[in-house]
Amino acid sequence: MGRTNEFYTRLCAEVGKQVVGQEEAIRLIAAALLAEGHVLLEDVPGTGKTTLAKALAHAFDTRFTRVQATPDLLPQDLLGGLVYQPHSGEFILRKGPIFTQFLLFDEINRATPRTASALLEAMAEGQISLDGLTEKLEEPFFVIATQNPIESQGVFPLPEAQLDRFLVKVRLGYPTRGQEAQILRRFRSDTEPETPLAVLTPEQLGESRLACRAVRLSGDVEGYLLDLLRATREEENFLIGASPRAGLALVAIAQAFAWLDGRDYVVPDDVKQGVIPVLSHRMQVTPERRARGMTEERALTELLSRIPVPSELESRPV
Template sequence: MPEQQAKEFISRMMTEIHKQVIGQQQPLQMIVAALLAEGHVLLEDVPGTGKTTLAKALSQTFQADFHRVQATPDLLPQDLLGGMIYRPQTGEFELRKGPIFTQFLLFDEINRSTPRTASALLEAMAEGQVSIDGSTLTLPKPFFVIATQNPLESQGVFPLPEAQLDRFLVKVKLGYPTLEEERQILQRFRTGTQPEQPQPVITPELLAGIRQQCKKVLLTPDVQNYLLHIVRATREEQTFLIGASPRAALSLMALSQSLAWMDGRDFVIPDDIKHSVVPVFAHRVVLTPDRRARGETEESALLELLERITVPSELAITP
């Protein structure tokens, strides 16, 4: 797809989403990039910041089946996956598919569910299939998950295990709106104006074609070495107890390629990698206890690490 068409496509998608969502331009860009990179998204922030609204608006721009699951502590794995039920009329067992059998799944407040239920997503997110009563069933394609979670300081939440977190390509924080954005939100609700519904602009076939184009975005040897130096630094420096895994490195490459494509380029530049590091790594790496005791976070430590790694010259990043 030519550069101008790529930008027009992303612009149309963002325009439709902004019929429901005010602001959040940067988080939206990262979420769309994750969709194009064939990854899943974890949205984290305090309740009431519009996580669910954003996810639903994105799903409406996508011509695909959509299901929403509200997590609670008593939600069971079979409530998500489904199971075999007995039909007295026929004397046979019949599969009742759960809400996971969809193309776009919104799992709301995932960390309010028990670890057993949250782990039911592992196979689905990693392999696009689920196992029910000894049978393996393939999920529809594409299969895209947006899960929202409340901060760990909130009441009644369970921390997600590392294996579960690793299945999310990115973790995105929305943050609070700006003063002007919050004024627009108040105005919309004060007047009772119903926002327009986003219209579908992307089909599964179009998405599959774009994903293939993103995979073809070039990483020159110097840019690839820059990416690998960042990955290895998380493992070798004393800042992190757990560094980035090979899967994290692949995720960083895929997201960088998607961001480059969205910007209308067929090659990755260091800025694409820089913008991807925190969303891809922050939920995968673990700080050492002494660093955490100083008040540092994974995000701040990663940004500090980026400052110490030499960026390739412009001549080395262009094909």
């Protein structure tokens, strides 16, 4: 499994041609892609969400489409529609921008709920239904949606059903002082940043996904994961606990983390790394806890500190 680490190293190098830092975000997005999930990229404006998504699209040898969400964007603008052909007397499907492999849906919370929900079937089942016609989407189909969490005007909060379709939520955060100095120097230069080269073809991605599914989960690590899920449903901090689908997502991302680290088995740290990005957007703290400043991320961090962790030796499958 040595080529796994090489893949991640090459991915960071290529994306780094346009993005400074953000290795953890790149790792998390790569893991989500390997785990056959979609990514919600959330942070304040100007932190490089769109730049990162576009750089990643170049690094994967797939067809890329970007859609800018606006309040007047209609479902048919995303999906397409049936168009009448007078010469044949038939209707043909005019495919919309969703018929791609790597879709960047910029500022998803600016789209109306009706338009945003048009993504639900595509993200969950890899197909769309339009005027009685069901059309499969080309594999791989991968969505990165961005949103600004602090705006309140002209935005529509995503409902729980929509949030649940995203395998992980990724926050970029601000760069360090050294990284910001590098950003200033790079973008004040007259030299255009290099375009990332593709490091993974669709065929290689399919093989890598199969390898991730084959990563083993010992009984002790499975028990640890189940204890975490159960605790979210019993903790007083949470109004809504983790669903069984969230548990499946946590297993998938842990397997992807293990594969990226060159292992064919999951260790507890793989599970712990996935808890906040996989569960925080699927759960809610109670109104009382929120009024005291509690967030989903903080509540999950406290929960992780209380659940006993199996040892590395116990994590190895027999």
